[in-house]
Amino acid sequence: MKSKLQLLKDIAEFLNEETDRSTMIQGALKMLIDHSEFDTGWLFFINEEGQHELSAHYRLPPSLQKGGHEHLCGGKCWCVNKYNNKELRTATNIFVCSRLEKARIDYPEGNNGITHHATVPLISGDESFGLLNVASPHREEFSQDELDLLESVAFQIGSTLKRIELTAQEQENMIIRERQRLARDLHDSVNQMLFSIGITSHAAKNMQDKTKIRSAFDSIEHTSKHAMKEMKALIWQLKPIGLENGIIDAVEKYAELLDLEIEIQIDGFYDVSDQVEIGLYRVVQESLNNIRKHSGANAASIRMDAGQKVLRVTIEDGGRGFDTLEQKKFGYGLSNMRERIHKLGGTFKIKSQTGKGTRIIITVPSKE
Numbered sequence: 001m002k003s004k005l006q007l008l009k010d011i012a013e014f015l016n017e018e019t020d021r022s023t024m025i026q027g028a029l030k031m032l033i034d035h036s037e038f039d040t041g042w043l044f045f046i047n048e049e050g051q052h053e054l055s056a057h058y059r060l061p062p063s064l065q066k067g068g069h070e071h072l073c074g075g076k077c078w079c080v081n082k083y084n085n086k087e088l089r090t091a092t093n094i095f096v097c098s099r100l101e102k103a104r105i106d107y108p109e110g111n112n113g114i115t116h117h118a119t120v121p122l123i124s125g126d127e128s129f130g131l132l133n134v135a136s137p138h139r140e141e142f143s144q145d146e147l148d149l150l151e152s153v154a155f156q157i158g159s160t161l162k163r164i165e166l167t168a169q170e171q172e173n174m175i176i177r178e179r180q181r182l183a184r185d186l187h188d189s190v191n192q193m194l195f196s197i198g199i200t201s202h203a204a205k206n207m208q209d210k211t212k213i214r215s216a217f218d219s220i221e222h223t224s225k226h227a228m229k230e231m232k233a234l235i236w237q238l239k240p241i242g243l244e245n246g247i248i249d250a251v252e253k254y255a256e257l258l259d260l261e262i263e264i265q266i267d268g269f270y271d272v273s274d275q276v277e278i279g280l281y282r283v284v285q286e287s288l289n290n291i292r293k294h295s296g297a298n299a300a301s302i303r304m305d306a307g308q309k310v311l312r313v314t315i316e317d318g319g320r321g322f323d324t325l326e327q328k329k330f331g332y333g334l335s336n337m338r339e340r341i342h343k344l345g346g347t348f349k350i351k352s353q354t355g356k357g358t359r360i361i362i363t364v365p366s367k368e
Contacts, residue, residue: 002035004149009155010035015160019167022336024160025056028086029132037146038127038134040114040362041121045130050084055130055335062110063103071103079119083131091120091147091154091250094133095140113137118147120154124162132157172275193227231325247281251302254285258292261299268306271367279344280313280364283337287315287360295358306366310346315360321352 002010011031018024029041042057042064057064064072071223077098082088094117104111117135121128132154136142142150175245197220204216248264255262273362274279284302291300297319305312334350337360341348345365 007035008152021164028157029058031054039136041134043132052080061112061114071099088121091151093118093141104257116140118142120150122154122158124158129161190227190231193223197223251284260292263301265303270306270311276344276364279340286337291317310363311366313362318357321354321356321358325354
């Protein structure tokens with residue numbers, strides 16, 4: 001068992017190197033549980049609407065794992081309500097937990113002696129991200145020293161979540177500034193060439209000498225080709241890396257890299273923002289990765305249906321499938337995909353059945 005200071009130091013060093021939110025919270029939770037008196041833990045992210053999502057867990061008792069973690073994922077509880085009412089600011093012992101109680105009643109032999117837990121909000125400055133909960137067998141109350149440890153770890157996680165968020169915002173700002181620079185270059189270079197074409201064509205109207213007219217049109221042809229080449233090069237730079245020729249081309253090349261046969265069907269003309277296109281591409285990438293690694297299939301189909309307000313993308317394989325209520329093997333990857341799409345203002349649904357393949361249905365907003 002590590003000392004409190006050593007554990008906090010180790011967690012701080014781990015968090016300082018992490019840039020991915022999901023691996024960060026899972027790793028920090030594991031370190032906390034493995035090197036403290038706490039025996040199990042779980043973490044909720046809570047959005048602005050007050051809806052909670054089970055985002056990480058470690059060494060849960062069987063009663064809390066049943067039914068796809070139904071007792072942790074569904075309904076409301078005291079700590080989430082207090083969090084949403086902004087009445088929870090420090091680490092607190094929870095003496096009556098409706099989630100643990102329901103799990104104990106439904107699965108009396110599967111709670112491993114877990115009847116109570118402690119909770120602490122994940123806070124950085126004025127921002128709150130969710131809750132960190134811990135528990136131990138046959139413990140109804142944790143000491144102040146244990147609560148202080150829990151609070152310190154929660155503060156570290158909250159600060160890291162804020163850092164990751166700010167880093168992502170800065171990267172987005174850098175992209176915006178680069179796009180603005182490229183837009184200025186596009187305007188300066190291509191606009192000048194178009195102006196030259198306009199002057200030359202206007203002058204050619206009044207020419208009588210066929211040789212001069214031919215020379216003028218040669219100049220117009222040369223300048224227009226150069227303008228198109230310049231414009232194409234700049235537009236490619238405006239696209240994210242890998243998406244220079246659009247998401248279809250990028251997906252086809254990525255599938256080829258995975259040695260995965262794909263069939264892509266497109267219905268309608270889609271028009272989404274760069275942010276949505278990037279996010280959608282990352283989710284499609286992860287889906288194809290999962291198909292290659294877990295489904296046993298070597299082929300997949302992707303259908304894109306463009307509506308007025310949304311783009312609907314369906315990714316399907318005929319592989320081995322899985323029970324969606326028992327997603328432990330795939331849970332974090334699917335959670336990341338769902339979270340990414342939700343941030344874009346879209347929806348993410350997964351349908352699968354053992355032996356009957358998997359279908360992922362995504363909607364993302366189109367441009368107004």
